[in-house]
Amino acid sequence: MxxxxxxxxxxxxxxxxxxxxxxxxxxxxxxxxxxxxxxxxxxxxxxxxxxxxxxxxxxxxxxxxxxxxxxxxxxxRSNPAAQSIYSMFRIELLEGGGLPTAKFLDISEHTKPGDLPAFGSSPRGTRMRRLRFLNKKPAAVEEIWLDADSGTVDPAQVSDSLYRYYQMKLGFWITRAEDYVSIGKTPDWAPPEFGPQAGQMTGYIERLSWEQKPHPVEYSRTWFDTDIARYVQRLK
CATH class of the missing domain: 1.10.10.10 (Winged helix-like DNA-binding domain superfamily/Winged helix DNA-binding domain)
Structure with missing residues (x-):
């Protein structure tokens, strides 16, 4: 339910x-x-x-x-090859599954800070910060950077599924991604409803995402509440 x-x-x-x-x-x-x-x-x-x-x-x-x-x-009927809108969203509730939704906290354009890895072709990018839910439980906070040369994100039209938004509104789609999973300190901009407080260690994912071009166009970092969710990668 x-x-x-x-x-x-x-x-x-x-x-x-x-x-x-x-x-x-x-x-x-x-x-x-x-x-x-x-x-x-x-x-x-x-x-x-x-x-x-x-x-x-x-x-x-x-x-x-x-x-x-x-x-x-x-x-x-089990079909490991089946793809869906959230196929690349790897965070699940501890008991499994959970419908992903999101609340955007900020969408703005900036010069890429020096602590980001190399991605895209522009020195600027759109930074999106949001709180992610699984079945309405606050499970993660995300900071996503999209290279400015990949398009302008319209805050009035952006949807829960960014990859779907990229395809429908910006004309490209993410073909692959690399995830690096570890632990990290919760950022100071995380909203109060997110369980781990600022500075507290929690689950941490860095992701580089590619479209059809040879270089990645998006970088994201995700902090997830290990009391609610876990990272899952299923081999096919």
């Missing part, structure tokens, strides 16, 4: 439900071969109409994650 997100930045409701189910399948919380509850019951659980739920299930079916058996029901 989760509370759906209705903010302008959120994914469409049917996509939120499908993403949540996909992450539940990937984490094993919905096991291969499991029969889903009847559609009316599942729709009520996710606070959507049956029509909306069927749009969500159609996405799973197209990805090979659901089999509909006439007169029997809907059955989960």
């Amino acid at each position: 989760y509370e759906r997100q209705d903010s302008p930045a959120a994914l469409p409701i049917y996509a939120q439900v499908s993403e949540l189910l996909i992450r539940e399948i990937a984490s094993g919380r919905l096991a291969d071969g499991a029969r889903l509850p009847p559609e009316r019951q599942l729709a009520a659980t996710h606070q959507v109409t049956v029509r909306t739920l069927r749009k969500s299930l159609k996405i799973l079916e197209e990805k090979g994650l659901l089999e509909r058996i006439q007169g029997s029901g809907n059955y989960v």
Whole structure:
């Protein structure tokens, strides 16, 4: 059970439900071969109409994650190759899964500070700071830098899924990323609702992301609350 997100930045409701189910399948919380509850019951659980739920299930079916058996029901099918909007978001709840959402704290353009690794072709970049949630639990804070030559981020249009925003609004898509996982000190700009306080050690991820060009265009650093979430990488 989760509370759906209705903010302008959120994914469409049917996509939120499908993403949540996909992450539940990937984490094993919905096991291969499991029969889903009847559609009316599942729709009520996710606070959507049956029509909306069927749009969500159609996405799973197209990805090979659901089999509909006439007169029997809907059955989960494992498909490690299935991709989704949040396939590259590696943080999950400790119990697995969780729908990612975000609250932006700041979006502004700056000269890249000297402590960032080399990425992009411009000396400037858009810095985005946000609080990330999993099923509405504050799980991480992120600082994301997009190279200025890759486009201008519009704060009024940017969405929960940045990679989706890049593809739909800026005309490029992230093809691969490298993650470096360690521990780090929570930044002083982290909001009070994030569990670890400023200066406290917690889980830490640095990521470089590439589009179709040979050099990375984005750098991000993420601090995640290890009492709520964990970093997961599944080998396919």
